Amino acid sequence: MTDIQLNYHDGTSDNRNVIDEEVPFPEGKLIVSRTDAKGVITHCNQAFVDISAFSESEIIGKPHHLLRHPDMPAAAFKDLWETIESKSKWNGYVKNLRKDGKYYWVYAVVVPNIRKGKVVGYASVRRKPSRTKIDECTELYKTMLAQENEQ
Amino acid sequence: MTYRMTVSPDFSPDFIAGWYIFNTWLQNQLSEAIHLELFDSFDDQRKEIQEDKIDLIFANPYDASTLIRDKGFIAVAAPSGKADEAVICVGTDSDISCVEDLKENCNVSMADDPEVNTIGMIMLEPADLNKGNVNISELSNYVMVAKSLINQQSDVGFFLKESYDNMSKFIKSQIRPIIASEISVITHSFLVGPQLINRVDDIRKLLNDMHNLEKGPGVLASLGFEHWVNQEQEDAEFMIDLMDTLIT
Numbered sequence: 509m510t511d512i513q514l515n516y517h518d519g520t521s522d523n524r525n526v527i528d529e530e531v532p533f534p535e536g537k538l539i540v541s542r543t544d545a546k547g548v549i550t551h552c553n554q555a556f557v558d559i560s561a562f563s564e565s566e567i568i569g570k571p572h573h574l575l576r577h578p579d580m581p582a583a584a585f586k587d588l589w590e591t592i593e594s595k596s597k598w599n600g601y602v603k604n605l606r607k608d609g610k611y612y613w614v615y616a617v618v619v620p621n622i623r624k625g626k627v628v629g630y631a632s633v634r635r636k637p638s639r640t641k642i643d644e645c646t647e648l649y650k651t652m653l654a655q656e657n658e659q
Numbered sequence: 660m661t662y663r664m665t666v667s668p669d670f671s672p673d674f675i676a677g678w679y680i681f682n683t684w685l686q687n688q689l690s691e692a693i694h695l696e697l698f699d700s701f702d703d704q705r706k707e708i709q710e711d712k713i714d715l716i717f718a719n720p721y722d723a724s725t726l727i728r729d730k731g732f733i734a735v736a737a738p739s740g741k742a743d744e745a746v747i748c749v750g751t752d753s754d755i756s757c758v759e760d761l762k763e764n765c766n767v768s769m770a771d772d773p774e775v776n777t778i779g780m781i782m783l784e785p786a787d788l789n790k791g792n793v794n795i796s797e798l799s800n801y802v803m804v805a806k807s808l809i810n811q812q813s814d815v816g817f818f819l820k821e822s823y824d825n826m827s828k829f830i831k832s833q834i835r836p837i838i839a840s841e842i843s844v845i846t847h848s849f850l851v852g853p854q855l856i857n858r859v860d861d862i863r864k865l866l867n868d869m870h871n872l873e874k875g876p877g878v879l880a881s882l883g884f885e886h887w888v889n890q891e892q893e894d895a896e897f898m899i900d901l902m903d904t905l906i907t
C-alpha cells in the first residue's frame with residue numbers, strides 16, 4: 509500500500525492509498541451518476557456506492573475526482589471536459605480509484621443533460637469493459653502518463 | 660373529438676384485453692372519447708406518431724425520446740416494478756457458462772424489441788462482441804428465440820426479463836440464463852400528447868391515484884401491475900439521456 513498525493517484541477521489535493529488490486533465490475537449492472545452544471549455529484553445509484561466503497565454521503569456534493577486514479581493521464585479528462593462542455597457525448601475507458609485504494613475499470617459514456625437548449629448537468633453511465641480493451645488502455649495510459657511527466 | 664391511444668407493440672399479448680379495459684376506464688374517468696389502436700409493428704406505429712395521429716401512448720423508452728423531445732409529449736406515469744430488463748440465455752446443454760465464453764461469429768437470436776436488444780448487446784461487450792462481429796437473427800417473438808436455443812440454431816438469445824419469467828416450465832427447463840441486467844431506471848411510460856395538454860394534470864392525478872379509485876385495482880390487474888408511479892417530465896428526460904449513453 510502506498511500513500512500518493514493527488515493534485516486536482518481545482519487546486520485542491522488529497523493523500524490517497526493506492527493498492528494494486530482490481531475489483532471486478534458488477535455483472536449486468538450499470539454504474540450511474542449525475543452532476544450539476546459545475547460537475548458536483550447530485551445523484552448516484554447503488555452500484556456506484558458499492559463499487560466505489562464510499563458511502564452515499566461521502567459522494568454527493570463532491571466532484572468526480574473522488575474517483576481519480578493516479579494511473580489516469582490528465583489528457584483523458586481534458587478531452588472529456590472539452591467534449592461535454594461543447595454539448596457532445598464522450599466515451600472512454602477509465603481506471604477508477606476506490607476508497608480503500610483498490611481499482612476498477614469502466615467503459616464510461618458521459619452526456620450533457622440539455623434542457624431547453626441549456627446544459628443543466630451531466631450524467632455518466634459506466635458499463636463492463638472487455639479485458640482486451642483494459643489491456644490496451646493500460647499500455648496507452650502508461651505511455652501518455654510518461655509523456656505528461658516529461659513535460 | 661375522439662382522441663387516439665396506443666401501446667408500444669412490445670407489450671405482452673396476455674394484456675391485450677387489459678388495454679381495452681383500461682381505455683374504457685380512462686374514457687369514463689375523463690369523459691373524453693378515446694379510441695384504442697394497437698399495432699403489430701413498431702414501424703406502423705412510428706408512422707402514425709410521425710403523422711401526429713397519436714394523443715396518448717404507453718411508450719417504450721426509445722419512442723419516448725422522439726415523443727418527448729420532438730413531438731411535445733408529457734410524461735405522467737410509469738408502471739411500478741416493471742423496469743425493462745434483459746436476460747441472456749443459452750440452451751441447457753450449452754458449454755457456455757458466461758458471456759466471456761462467447762466467440763466472434765457466434766449466433767445471437769433476438770426479438771424485435773429495441774431496448775432489450777440494446778441492453779443485450781451491451782452485455783456482450785465484455786467478450787468484445789458487437790453487431791459487426793456476431794450473426795444476428797431477428798425472430799418474431801421470444802418463444803421463437805427460446806426454440807432457436809433449444810434447436811441449437813443459435814448460441815445465445817436475448818429476452819425481455821418479463822417474457823423470460825412468463826415462459827412455460829417446459830421451455831424454461833431447456834434454456835439457461837447466463838446473465839441478467841439490473842439497470843432498474845429504464846422503463847416504459849405513459850405519455851400525453853399536445854392535443855390533450857390541458858388534461859395532463861387530470862390524467863397524472865387519475866393514474867397515480869388509480870389503485871385507490873373505483874374499479875382501478877381490477878383494471879390495473881388486467882394490465883399486469885399494481886399501480887402507476889408518478890413520472891415527472893424531468894424523470895423521463897433523464898431516462899432519455901441514459902438511453903442515449905447506451906447507444907454509444
Ligand SMILES: Cc1cc2nc3c(=O)[nH]c(=O)nc-3n(C[C@H](O)[C@H](O)[C@H](O)COP(=O)(O)O)c2cc1C
Nearest residue numbers: 516517518547572573575576577585618630631632
Ligand atoms: C458526469 C461525469 C462523470 C465523471 N466520471 C469520472 C470517473 O468515473 N472517474 C474519474 O476519474 N473522473 C470522472 N470524471 C472527470 C472528473 O470530473 C475529473 O475531471 C477527473 O477525475 C480528473 O480530475 P481533475 O480534473 O480534478 O484533475 C467525470 C466527470 C463528469 C462530468
